[in-house]
Amino acid sequence: MNFFINVTLNGISSGMIFAAMALALVLIYRATRIVNFAQGAMGMFTSFVAYSLLQQKVGYWEAFAAALAIGMVLGVVVERIFIRPLHGKAELNPVIVTIGLLIVFEGIAGTIWGSTNRGFSPPFSQTGLRVGRTSIAFSHFDLFIVASVIILMAVMLVLFRFTRAGLRMRAAAFAPETARLLGVRVGRVLTLGWALAAVAGSLAGLLVAPTTAFGPLYMDFYLVYGFTAAVVGGLDSPVGALVGGLITGLGVSYVGGYLGSSLEPLGALALLMVVLMARPEGIFARTAARRV
Amino acid sequence: MPKIPRPPKWFHLPRQPLVRHLILAIVAAGGFYLLTNDILSTYNTVLVGEIAFYAIALGGLSILTGANGQISFGHGALMAVGAYTAALLMVHTHFNLVLELLIAIGAAAIAGVIVGIPATRLKGPYLAGMTLILAVGLPLLGNQYGSVFNGDQGLVTTPPSPPGSVNPELWLTWIEILGALVIMVLLANLMKSRFGRMFRAVRDDEVAASLAGIHVARTKVIAFAVSAGCAGLAGAFLALSSGVVSSGEFPLSLSIEILAGMVLGGAGTLVGAWWGGIALVFFPQWASSISKAAGLGTGGNAYLGTIIFGAVLVLVMMLAPSGIQGGFRRVGSFADRRLFRPRGGDVTKSLQTGSE
Amino acid sequence: MLEVEGVSVQYGAVRALEDVSLTAEVGAITTILGANGAGKTTLLRAMSGLVHPRRGTIRFDGRVLTGRSVEQVVRAGIAHVPEGRGVIEELTVEENLRLGSLILGSRSAQKAVIAEVLELFPPLRDARNRYASSLSGGERQMLAIARALASRPKALLLDEPSLGLAPIVTARLMAVLRELSRSASLTIILVEQNARSALSIAQSAVVLNLGRVVAADTASSLAADTNLRHHYLGF
Ligand SMILES: Nc1ncnc2c1ncn2[C@@H]1O[C@H](COP(=O)(O)OP(=O)(O)OP(=O)(O)O)[C@@H](O)[C@H]1O
Numbered sequence: 001m002n003f004f005i006n007v008t009l010n011g012i013s014s015g016m017i018f019a020a021m022a023l024a025l026v027l028i029y030r031a032t033r034i035v036n037f038a039q040g041a042m043g044m045f046t047s048f049v050a051y052s053l054l055q056q057k058v059g060y061w062e063a064f065a066a067a068l069a070i071g072m073v074l075g076v077v078v079e080r081i082f083i084r085p086l087h088g089k090a091e092l093n094p095v096i097v098t099i100g101l102l103i104v105f106e107g108i109a110g111t112i113w114g115s116t117n118r119g120f121s122p123p124f125s126q127t128g129l130r131v132g133r134t135s136i137a138f139s140h141f142d143l144f145i146v147a148s149v150i151i152l153m154a155v156m157l158v159l160f161r162f163t164r165a166g167l168r169m170r171a172a173a174f175a176p177e178t179a180r181l182l183g184v185r186v187g188r189v190l191t192l193g194w195a196l197a198a199v200a201g202s203l204a205g206l207l208v209a210p211t212t213a214f215g216p217l218y219m220d221f222y223l224v225y226g227f228t229a230a231v232v233g234g235l236d237s238p239v240g241a242l243v244g245g246l247i248t249g250l251g252v253s254y255v256g257g258y259l260g261s262s263l264e265p266l267g268a269l270a271l272l273m274v275v276l277m278a279r280p281e282g283i284f285a286r287t288a289a290r291r292v
Numbered sequence: 293m294p295k296i297p298r299p300p301k302w303f304h305l306p307r308q309p310l311v312r313h314l315i316l317a318i319v320a321a322g323g324f325y326l327l328t329n330d331i332l333s334t335y336n337t338v339l340v341g342e343i344a345f346y347a348i349a350l351g352g353l354s355i356l357t358g359a360n361g362q363i364s365f366g367h368g369a370l371m372a373v374g375a376y377t378a379a380l381l382m383v384h385t386h387f388n389l390v391l392e393l394l395i396a397i398g399a400a401a402i403a404g405v406i407v408g409i410p411a412t413r414l415k416g417p418y419l420a421g422m423t424l425i426l427a428v429g430l431p432l433l434g435n436q437y438g439s440v441f442n443g444d445q446g447l448v449t450t451p452p453s454p455p456g457s458v459n460p461e462l463w464l465t466w467i468e469i470l471g472a473l474v475i476m477v478l479l480a481n482l483m484k485s486r487f488g489r490m491f492r493a494v495r496d497d498e499v500a501a502s503l504a505g506i507h508v509a510r511t512k513v514i515a516f517a518v519s520a521g522c523a524g525l526a527g528a529f530l531a532l533s534s535g536v537v538s539s540g541e542f543p544l545s546l547s548i549e550i551l552a553g554m555v556l557g558g559a560g561t562l563v564g565a566w567w568g569g570i571a572l573v574f575f576p577q578w579a580s581s582i583s584k585a586a587g588l589g590t591g592g593n594a595y596l597g598t599i600i601f602g603a604v605l606v607l608v609m610m611l612a613p614s615g616i617q618g619g620f621r622r623v624g625s626f627a628d629r630r631l632f633r634p635r636g637g638d639v640t641k642s643l644q645t646g647s648e
Numbered sequence: 649m650l651e652v653e654g655v656s657v658q659y660g661a662v663r664a665l666e667d668v669s670l671t672a673e674v675g676a677i678t679t680i681l682g683a684n685g686a687g688k689t690t691l692l693r694a695m696s697g698l699v700h701p702r703r704g705t706i707r708f709d710g711r712v713l714t715g716r717s718v719e720q721v722v723r724a725g726i727a728h729v730p731e732g733r734g735v736i737e738e739l740t741v742e743e744n745l746r747l748g749s750l751i752l753g754s755r756s757a758q759k760a761v762i763a764e765v766l767e768l769f770p771p772l773r774d775a776r777n778r779y780a781s782s783l784s785g786g787e788r789q790m791l792a793i794a795r796a797l798a799s800r801p802k803a804l805l806l807d808e809p810s811l812g813l814a815p816i817v818t819a820r821l822m823a824v825l826r827e828l829s830r831s832a833s834l835t836i837i838l839v840e841q842n843a844r845s846a847l848s849i850a851q852s853a854v855v856l857n858l859g860r861v862v863a864a865d866t867a868s869s870l871a872a873d874t875n876l877r878h879h880y881l882g883f
């Protein structure tokens with residue numbers, strides 16, 4: 001029983017990180033129909049910047065804020081320089097460009113920071129909390145993970161539902177031409193989408209960093225699981241990102257806990273297959289009527 | 293798509309595709325023989341062998357993506373299936389090499405069918421997601437079932453023993469090149485056949501294809517199986533070249549490189565598969581010699597190759613959206629139109645098979 | 649006043665418009681008629697900047713619009729209700745309207761204009777919190793027009809608003825349009841298949857055929873020209 005609870009808690013905390021990654025992917029996918037494979041690497045890169053700042057004795061929160069801000073700039077730059085010129089070209093090309101960027105970012109990070117894994121010091125303790133006299137597999141840092149992703153989701157929700165920028169972003173994502181006819185500057189809105197996605201990706205990077213061997217490739221797995229989560233939830237749906245993230249996190253954690261950690265990705269694959277066979281566009285797929 | 297210029301008058305290949313492809317393959321084999329036997333050092337010869345097996349994997353993927361419109365991030369995993377199958381056969385049986393390779397191809401093709409059946413229901417990015425997680429997950433089975441696959445240590449393969457005094461590495465290279473040429477001929481013919489037309493019809497418009505009496509799902513699964521079989525052979529050759537098969541040989545980055553190399557070379561063209569193979573094999577080599585020359589030491593050189601590969605990929609996708617081969621073709625047809633009109637185009641373009 | 653002068657539009661090798669000119673007066677309805685593929689939609693798209701003419705100029709209140717982006721044209725006061733309505737199904741009725749009003753800038757102006765257009769189309773008022781995907785065809789058309797009006801345009805471009813509507817709904821719609829053009833001194837350009845009802849409310853009319861203007865006159869004299877009617881308008 002204890003084990004089950006710990007595995008569940010573990011799944012929730014990693015699921016929240018998958019959800020943040022998935023949200024980043026969804027924000028870009030719904031606006032531009034591109035899966036940004038560089039998302040994880042961008043988060044890795046900004047986390048390394050935060051790492052360097054921490055080495056310079058900058059405070060954690062300053063470094064945290066700086067990483068998110070740099071992530072945002074990186075998102076804008078990538079969209080403007082690499083993605084915008086490919087607008088309206090063959091579908092596969094921008095996706096392959098993001099793969100190229102993934103490779104370049106990892107290469108640059110490896111050149112600057114080396115390939116040896118480092119330790120990224122967490123802002124909160126990573127030892128398990130105590131409930132009564134037993135210690136559970138959930139630390140202050142896990143609490144921080146869950147809280148910050150919930151805050152991220154809430155901010156995005158408010159932004160999308162209740163602000164004018166959010167309304168413009170939704171309109172541009174659903175019906176770009178109509179949005180233009182109503183005066184929405186779709187180009188700017190897409191850039192904003194990439195910027196927000198990059199913030200979510202950077203947050204994921206910062207949350208993963210203290211929990212893993214921190215090297216240039218550390219976000220690869222999270223990209224894969226984040227993508228799985230996004231697909232499970234439905235690539236068009238931010239709510240799907242959250243739900244997909246939690247389902248994937250729990251699924252992976254149960255498989256790892258009960259069957260062995262080498263089977264985790266195949267567990268995720270099985271989960272993905274089950275969901276996609278029932279709903280080929282994810283749990284929160286938009287009504288299929290629109291896009292034929 | 294620019295029109296493919298006709299070859300010059302004095303160089304008329306037969307119209308019959310099989311004969312034409314065979315002639316080209318034999319010419320290429322002669323070229324490779326000269327290259328590996330007389331021109332290159334043993335070290336570089338081994339690299340040519342690597343290019344050959346990458347070209348097999350890339351060619352197969354190129355047909356899946358370029359001709360049939362399905363994307364796969366999982367070809368590294370399918371290579372692993374071929375590699376482990378071949379290695380298990382080598383460890384436990386005494387079949388001859390050709391039979392072992394054929395079984396490896398068959399095993400990977402079956403894996404391709406298993407992946408391909410659910411794939412028929414999925415659209416682009418959803419298929420990408422499924423195959424991506426497959427690429428990560430499948431090779432890890434090697435660790436999970438250590439008693440069969442010998443875990444991290446992996447299985448040791450037995451390299452084919454050469455006749456007489458031939459250098460074993462050279463012999464293996466020749467086998468790989470021969471395998472690649474056979475696959476190229478088969479794929480080129482497939483693309484000219486009814487199946488090739490069905491692949492393309494399904495890619496262009498599934499509804500129209502099914503109205504025309506094509507069984508869409510079956511066609512997609514066949515494309516997946518063919519492509520996976522190629523990956524299986526490439527994996528078996530990889531196993532022979534590296535001498536050992538372990539899950540570490542098939543990281544996610546292999547799958548991504550295969551896809552990237554294929555698109556870089558030019559999706560849908562078999563010649564492009566060779567360009568992609570050359571890029572995959574030589575970029576790391578060049579990068580390490582560049583960084584040695586620039587005195588960057590050995591620490592960063594692994595990354596310089598990575599950076600160059602990624603940057604080239606980005607640039608090619610932005611500047612020559614249909615890949616290296618597509619770019620050549622454009623330049624070629626431009627030059628042909630402007631400069632060489634009276635004498636016709638160059639020979640490489642008549643190697644163009646597999647694309648419309 | 650919206651002036652089109654010698655406009656030609658080409659899609660690749662297809663010549664969709666060839667040397668088209670027309671003038672639409674303030675406070676009047678100008679209808680553009682013609683068979684399928686005549687170039688009516690293309691003409692509206694050229695006016696709103698969705699396609700760029702190869703030749704010719706389009707002027708609005710004396711300002712040249714040609715070469716400007718859609719967003720700039722919208723801000724110049726031109727609202728385009730596209731063919732097939734273009735309501736955004738994933739947004740609620742109110743969100744669609746808010747989207748239309750965004751270029752007004754101030755929140756109070758947006759609130760006011762939304763209240764106004766809801767007044768004009770009462771069925772929308774009851775449906776304001778529903779997703780547009782749940783609306784009927786007629787309601788969608790109302791929403792599309794209301795949303796266009798929410799930007800307080802000086803000119804309204806309508807592409808086949810009666811398509812798929814019951815005759816009674818069409819009649820009501822036409823009445824609303826006539827009312828709007830009079831009271832709000834709006835320049836209305838109305839593309840229609842339904843030539844009879846369009847001519848009944850329009851002041852002037854232009855008939856396109858294969859991308860060229862074949863007739864341009866007051867609505868009443870075009871409606872009286874039986875030859876032209878038989879040839880191009882089919883009634
Ligand atoms: N995007 C496009 N690409 C190529 N040709 C086009 C495009 N849009 C329209 N055309 C062509 O331009 C011509 C005019 O089309 P347009 O849509 O303006 O006609 P229309 O008068 O609005 O017709 P309808 O009454 O059927 O809506 C047609 O021949 C059409 O095929």
Ligand SMILES: [Mg+2]
Binds near residue numbers: 688
């Ligand atoms: Mg039209």
